[in-house]
Amino acid sequence: MTVVMKSGRNSLRSWAPAAESVRQADLDEINARFEGAHPLDVLEWGFASIDGLVVGTGFQVGGLVNIHMAKQILDRVPVLFLQTGFHFQETLDFRDQLVRDWDLELIETTPTFGPEKQAEVVGPELYRTDPDLCCHLNKVMPLEVALTDRGGWATGVRRDQSPVRGKTEMFERQELTPDLVVWKLNPLAHWTRAQVDEYAAEHDVPRHPLYAKGYASIGCAPCTKPVNSEDERAGRWEGFGKTECGIHGVGGLEGSGHDEEIHAVGHNRTR
Ligand code: SF4
Numbered sequence: 001m002t003v004v005m006k007s008g009r010n011s012l013r014s015w016a017p018a019a020e021s022v023r024q025a026d027l028d029e030i031n032a033r034f035e036g037a038h039p040l041d042v043l044e045w046g047f048a049s050i051d052g053l054v055v056g057t058g059f060q061v062g063g064l065v066n067i068h069m070a071k072q073i074l075d076r077v078p079v080l081f082l083q084t085g086f087h088f089q090e091t092l093d094f095r096d097q098l099v100r101d102w103d104l105e106l107i108e109t110t111p112t113f114g115p116e117k118q119a120e121v122v123g124p125e126l127y128r129t130d131p132d133l134c135c136h137l138n139k140v141m142p143l144e145v146a147l148t149d150r151g152g153w154a155t156g157v158r159r160d161q162s163p164v165r166g167k168t169e170m171f172e173r174q175e176l177t178p179d180l181v182v183w184k185l186n187p188l189a190h191w192t193r194a195q196v197d198e199y200a201a202e203h204d205v206p207r208h209p210l211y212a213k214g215y216a217s218i219g220c221a222p223c224t225k226p227v228n229s230e231d232e233r234a235g236r237w238e239g240f241g242k243t244e245c246g247i248h249g250v251g252g253l254e255g256s257g258h259d260e261e262i263h264a265v266g267h268n269r270t271r
Helices: 024-033 039-049 061-070 089-101 115-121 131-146 193-202 209-213 259-269
Strands: 054-056 078-081 105-108 152-154 171-177 180-185
Touching: 024 171, 039 061, 039 152, 039 180, 054 061, 061 193, 089 209, 115 131, 131 171
Parallel strands: 054 078, 054 152, 078 105, 152 180
Antiparallel strands: 171 180
């Protein structure tokens, strides 16, 4: 999988080992090397060094800032969108507009079942009864499929978003399954929300229309509410103790005792 970098944009080209062979010492070294670096430099190293690196986004401000920077590095930015089947229409319209206006290469996942079949096979309104399982089926499993042939992905995760994200490193090794390990780059890890907003305003990065309606973080429609809060993750999975969907290695099903259900779902999926 080759990417075309803009001329003069490969000065940081270096070799990155496949993620499964990366040791903690390698991560410590590269995180120390890029300590305080501009996110653009992190992305530039990533695109030059990691085969098939893709920018993950739900078209919120952090992801768009990553994409805007990636546009300065690549002629055409590969963008990964987890299509759960439960997104707001506003998100889908905004996605289409950006793909068109920024000429993005959109890589869109397919949910394990889709809303109707999920309701029939697993249960209606699964997001109300078992959001961990719903996220696993519609986000985590499709992410694993999407990254199977790719060396890694870049996210908009930042340390200041929540205590759970407080130890996020710019360069991480993510074990999606025992057989699938990828690089996970978080170029904005050390930036604050104010820095992200400042970059977006300075560069006229379009804003998801639901921010103007009081949403602080925008995910699937059934699990996202508008809030009056400084807490960016507020308004997600209201009424549950859940703040993460599992794609960032926390808040998922692992160790939750759902192994039998996942196995059963995998069996049903082939029918
Ligand atoms: S955010 Fe809600 S609707 Fe979307 S996958 Fe997770 S539980 Fe399901």
